Amino acid sequence: MALVLYRKYRPKTFAEIVGQEHVIQTLTNAISSGTVSHAYLFSGSRGTGKTTVARLLAKAVNCQNRKEQEAEPCNQCNSCQEIMAGNSLDIIEIDAASNRGIDEIRALRDGIKFSPTHLKYKVYIIDECHELTKEAFNALLKTLEEPPAHAIFVLATTEIQKVLPTIISRCQRFDFRRLNLVQIVSRLQYIIEKEGIDIEKPVLNLIALNAEGSIRDAESLLDQVVAFGEKKIDLKQAEEILGIVDINIISQFVDYLIKKDAKGGIRYLNQIQEKGRDLQQFSHSLINYLRELLLLSIDRSLTNPLGLGLTDEQSSHILEQAGQFNEKDWERIIKIFIQAQQEIKRTSLPQLPLELAIVEVISQPSNK
Ligand SMILES: Nc1ncnc2c1ncn2[C@@H]1O[C@H](COP(=O)(O)OP(=O)(O)OP(=O)(O)O)[C@@H](O)[C@H]1O
Ligand SMILES: [Mg+2]
Ligand SMILES: [Zn+2]
Structure with a gap:
């Protein structure tokens, strides 16, 4: 039973969007006051609501039941239904990542002058627009200079830094932020209630912690846990299902760094790999854990290990570890492992960057 929660729970109203308050506020004001722009640029990391909000905008401006001074689409009328089903010829979604967009942008340029077939507005949603080729960008720029009244982009x-400044300056820009732990957990809680599934809070925390601020990633991880089919899932099972490395393994690894035991650390790493653990996932969890150590070493009030789903024992151990180095050391160590994580993808020996990182961390004197 694959639910594909992230599709099932795509918000159908602006009110349902988690976070992004600044975006929603400005956009709904524009819709209700009839001052929608002709070009928007949504930037921000993956799975934070860009496509969802773009489709909501498309629905709202075209909704047949929406009254003046209102922003929410009705989700009932023909236009709303057509758009939700993905059947509207007037909502054109272009994925620039898949073919770099030359043909699509050309078709867009030729087609844009024609009025919408059914709807009031044609809405062009251009995803991953930084992937467009220079020619496609230039063609798009021409269109953005004088969009017809019936078109919204x-x-x-x-990757906003890859978008040409001339494009950025022609759009109203909104930055979508990564969601925090509390926001993600609350969304997951909402979903499991709707689905009638029993999942412990520490499991939701574990998922949120590994979603890197993306609700879609969190929903996909939840999918994997749910697909396992047990009525009730505890933390241990969730760790196994998700292949998320047990916090105890990370914690022991950090002990080797603290003891400056390179040989022990490297041997331990190899054991982890032999057990079939994914080293990419390992470094991901390690960096999360090191971040906690950094926060704790700056000030204990900055984070609460118990709130992250750690047991009493694990919490007191992490507090003890945090005090072994000062914040400058933790910062240096984090940077070294972030670098190593990026290199894992590029080498045929995935353990090598981590081994080098161990040596580098241990070879430098600590400040404490
Ligand atoms: N802010 C949010 N509030 C509620 N649900 C969200 C939010 N952001 C993402 N989601 C969930 O994640 C799914 C994917 O979101 P969406 O397609 O809008 O992300 P995106 O920002 O366009 O990501 P990408 O950059 O990968 O295209 C949605 O269907 C929804 O289930
Ligand atoms: Mg998207
Ligand atoms: Zn409607």
């Missing part, structure tokens, strides 16, 4: 990107 929403460009979305996860």
